[in-house]
Amino acid sequence: MSLPKYFELANGDRMPRIGFGTWQASDEVLEKAVDAALESGYRHFDSARAYENEAALGRALRRWIGDNPARRNELFVVTKLPPGGNRPDLVPEYFNASLKDLGLDYLDMYLMHTPFAFEHVPGDLHPKSPDGSMRVDLSTDLIAVWKAVLKLREGGAVRHVGVSNVNEEQLARLCAVERPACLQVEVHALCQQPALLTAAARLGVPVVAYSPLGSKALADALAEKTGRSYPSLLSLPAVSRAAAAHARAPAQVLLRHALQRGLAAIPKSTNPARIQENISVWDFELSESEMAELGALDRGEDGRICDFSFFQGIEKHPEFPFKK
Ligand SMILES: NC(=O)c1ccc[n+]([C@@H]2O[C@H](COP(=O)([O-])OP(=O)(O)OC[C@H]3O[C@@H](n4cnc5c(N)ncnc54)[C@H](OP(=O)(O)O)[C@@H]3O)[C@@H](O)[C@H]2O)c1
Numbered sequence: 266m267s268l269p270k271y272f273e274l275a276n277g278d279r280m281p282r283i284g285f286g287t288w289q290a291s292d293e294v295l296e297k298a299v300d301a302a303l304e305s306g307y308r309h310f311d312s313a314r315a316y317e318n319e320a321a322l323g324r325a326l327r328r329w330i331g332d333n334p335a336r337r338n339e340l341f342v343v344t345k346l347p348p349g350g351n352r353p354d355l356v357p358e359y360f361n362a363s364l365k366d367l368g369l370d371y372l373d374m375y376l377m378h379t380p381f382a383f384e385h386v387p388g389d390l391h392p393k394s395p396d397g398s399m400r401v402d403l404s405t406d407l408i409a410v411w412k413a414v415l416k417l418r419e420g421g422a423v424r425h426v427g428v429s430n431v432n433e434e435q436l437a438r439l440c441a442v443e444r445p446a447c448l449q450v451e452v453h454a455l456c457q458q459p460a461l462l463t464a465a466a467r468l469g470v471p472v473v474a475y476s477p478l479g480s481k482a483l484a485d486a487l488a489e490k491t492g493r494s495y496p497s498l499l500s501l502p503a504v505s506r507a508a509a510a511h512a513r514a515p516a517q518v519l520l521r522h523a524l525q526r527g528l529a530a531i532p533k534s535t536n537p538a539r540i541q542e543n544i545s546v547w548d549f550e551l552s553e554s555e556m557a558e559l560g561a562l563d564r565g566e567d568g569r570i571c572d573f574s575f576f577q578g579i580e581k582h583p584e585f586p587f588k589k
Contacts, residue, residue: 266550268524272471274425274446278373280341282524283544284309286475286533289482292321294535299325301537305544311449311475311531313345313378314363315390323367342367343374345429346414347390351382351405353413360417372423376449377414379430379573380407381582391576398578407584411439429475430573432586433464440468449473452528454498454519454559455568462526474523477530478516478543480570487574495570503558511549520546522559 271279285307287295295318299310303325312322330336344367350359360375382402386392392400417423425446428439439445448465452458452474465472476483479498488495498504499515507518516532520543523530532543551559566588573579573587580587 266525268547270547272447272529276424278341278424280374280425280447280471280529281307281309282529283307283520283546284311284341284343284473284529284531285540286531287312287318287322288316288533290316290318290321290533290535292318295321296325298535298537298540300328301540302544303329305537305541307540307544308339309341309343309529309531311343311473312363312367313376314347314350314359315345315378317390319344319363319366320368323369327368337369341373342369343376344372345376345378346410347383348379348381349383349385349390349392349402351377351379351402351407351410352385353406353409355385356410356413356417360423364422371421374425374427374446375414375417375423376426376447377410377428377431380428380432380435380584380586381405381573381579382410382584393577399576401578401582403582405582405584407435408438408442411442415443427470430586433461435584435586436461436464436468436470440470444468445470447471447473447529449475449531451476451569451571452523452526452530453477453479453568454501454504454522454562455479455496455564456566456570457526457560457563457568459563462528466527471529472527473529473531475531476571477523478519478532483575484570487570491574501562503555503562507551507555507559510555511551513549514542516543517546517549518551518559521549521551522556525551525556 382405384400427445427447429449484495
């Protein structure tokens with residue numbers, strides 16, 4: 266089965282279906298990792314204002330572009346509006362801050378990071394009350410924010426806009442205004458999101474799988490905090506069996522599973538060998554029975570890792586997207 270390596274977007278732009286994740290990397294580590302990713306052939310980079318490392322990503326990308334501006338067109342750069350910016354009047358300000366830190370003339374995709382919102386506190390992307398709970402802005406008008414995000418395209422500084430972390434009902438509501446160019450959500454073997462993916466396909470929204478390898482750093486942090494155990498995706502027997510059968514690494518099986526389900530995926534690694542491994546997923550194919558075995562690993566809502574429980578009190582927000 267030869268799979269398309271890109272999502273074709275409305276104006277003919279192409280979004281590579283393997284992108285590079287950048288969450289939870291210090292500036293210095295990220296710059297080196299992005300150099301390695303560019304060297305390995307990645308052209309799609311996923312960032313966010315909330316990751317607080319856009320400037321480091323921008324430095325590495327600009328170094329690669331060098332004095333050849335045509336190279337910018339080879340890249341597909343994505344970043345996100347932080348939850349503190351989910352108010353229509355704040356959208357241009359946060360967008361411009363990202364563009365400035367990245368040091369680019371335009372972005373390929375800008376996503377609304379979450380449907381819930383924090384209070385806007387200049388200089389603090391994650392404002393908390395003294396008791397540790399998030400300072401949540403309960404007055405969010407999701408549709409008004411989406412309209413402000415859509416408007417960003419008018420200036421030409423962003424080509425496509427989309428959303429992240431919304432549920433089926435929210436996606437349908439946003440589509441009633443205008444269809445997002447993509448939906449970025451957690452999808453992997455333990456959290457396969459069949460209903461959301463069916464809804465997105467019906468609405469014509471391509472889906473990007475985040476945390477496709479199980480987000481070890483987040484799973485470890487949550488396990489320590491809550492005592493809940495998070496199985497390692499990489500050592501699930503069905504994954505190991507398919508990896509052995511194809512003489513591939515478990516991560517490659519997980520990424521190929523996402524690709525054969527019609528998704529894009531944005532694995533993050535800071536290790537050059539694993540960075541290379543994660544983009545080398547185009548020359549083998551999982552069989553129907555392997556796809557079925559991997560499909561059977563889904564744990565539904567229990568398989569979700571990034572449930573935002575690290576934002577204390579966030580489930581009180583009226584647009585909190587997940588089952589409480
Ligand atoms: N929209 C959102 O709300 C949202 C939420 C979460 C994530 N994201 C995006 O999605 C990206 C990916 O998700 P993620 O960072 O949560 O986790 P992930 O990509 O599922 O997993 C990253 C972890 O896997 C390890 N790893 C990477 N390649 C590997 C390989 N080939 N073999 C074994 N281990 C490997 C990495 O360690 P090493 O670095 O040591 O290789 C790291 O610990 C993020 O970086 C971010 O860009 C978006």
